[in-house]
Amino acid sequence: MPPQPNPEWTRSDLYHNSFLIAPDDALEHARKNSNDQGLPEIAVSAAQGKLLNLYARSIGAKRILEVGTLGGYSTIWLSRALPDGGELVTFEISEKHAKVAQENIDYAGLTSKVKIVVGPAAESLKKVPSEPKWDLIFIDADKPSNLAYLLEGERLVRKGGVIIVDNVVRQGRVADPEANEEDIVGVRKLLEHLKTDEDVDATTIATVGEKGYDGFLYGIRL
Numbered sequence: 410m411p412p413q414p415n416p417e418w419t420r421s422d423l424y425h426n427s428f429l430i431a432p433d434d435a436l437e438h439a440r441k442n443s444n445d446q447g448l449p450e451i452a453v454s455a456a457q458g459k460l461l462n463l464y465a466r467s468i469g470a471k472r473i474l475e476v477g478t479l480g481g482y483s484t485i486w487l488s489r490a491l492p493d494g495g496e497l498v499t500f501e502i503s504e505k506h507a508k509v510a511q512e513n514i515d516y517a518g519l520t521s522k523v524k525i526v527v528g529p530a531a532e533s534l535k536k537v538p539s540e541p542k543w544d545l546i547f548i549d550a551d552k553p554s555n556l557a558y559l560l561e562g563e564r565l566v567r568k569g570g571v572i573i574v575d576n577v578v579r580q581g582r583v584a585d586p587e588a589n590e591e592d593i594v595g596v597r598k599l600l601e602h603l604k605t606d607e608d609v610d611a612t613t614i615a616t617v618g619e620k621g622y623d624g625f626l627y628g629i630r631l
C-alpha cells in the first residue's frame with residue numbers, strides 16, 4: 410500500500426530538515442534521476458537516510474550490507490558513513506534499478522566504496538562468506554523475504570553490529586487482524602521469529618513524515 414501523504418507530517422519533516430540537513434547536490438540528483446527514469450518513489454526520506462548514516466557512524470561501520478538498492482538513495486547516505494577503505498555491498502533484483510543506482514553512486518563520487526550485486530537477494534546473500542563479518546545490514550526489499558534476509562543478516566553481522574529493517578509498521582496494518590497481504594505477513598513472520606530469537610535484540614520505532622506512517626525495526630546482533 411503506498412504511503413498516504415499528510416501535509417502536516419511533510420511540513421514537519423521539511424521544517425526539521427531545514428535546520429539539520431543541508432541541500433545536497435548528489436542526493437537531489439539521485440532522486441531526480443531516479444524519478445526521471447521512472448523508478449517508483451519508495452526510497453527512504455531524507456531524514457530517514459540521515460538517520461541510517463548516523464547509525465552507521467555511531468558504530469564506526471566499515472562494512473555495510475544493503476538489501477534493496479532501488480536508485481541508490483539510501484546507499485548514498487549509508488556509504489557516506491564509511492571511512493577510507495570501507496565498503497558497502499547492495500543487492501538489487503532489477504537490472505534497470507541497478508543501472509540507475511550505479512549512475513547515481515558514480516555522480517556522488519562513491520564508486521570505489523559501493524558494489525551493486527544484481528539478482529534475487531536471498532540467493533546472492535547465501536554466497537557471501539560468513540567471515541569477515543559485517544557491521545550493519547539495512548533490509549529494504551521485498552517484504553515477504555524479510556525473515557530470510559534477517560537470518561542471513563544474523564549469519565553475516567558481527568556481535569554488536571546492527572540490523573535495520575524498513576517498513577515494518579505499514580500504517581499500523583501489521584497489527585490489524587483484518588490485514589493479510591503478503592507484505593504484512595512478511596513483517597509478522599519477522600516479529601514472530603524475533604520473539605524467541607537469542608541472536609538479535611530489537612525494537613520497532615514507528616514514524617510519521619514525508620513517507621507517511623511507517624517504521625523501522627532496529628536490532629543489535631548479540
Ligand SMILES: C[S@@+](CC[C@H](N)C(=O)[O-])C[C@H]1O[C@@H](n2cnc3c(N)ncnc32)[C@H](O)[C@@H]1O
Binds near residue numbers: 452453501528549554
Ligand atoms: C523500497 S526499494 C529500496 C529503496 C532503497 N533502499 C532506498 O531507500 O533508497 C526496494 C527495492 O528492492 C528490490 N527488490 C525487490 N525484490 C527483490 C529481491 N528478491 N532481491 C533483491 N532486490 C529486490 C526492488 O527492485 C526495489 O528496487
Ligand SMILES: [Mg+2]
Binds near residue numbers: 549
Ligand atoms: Mg523502505
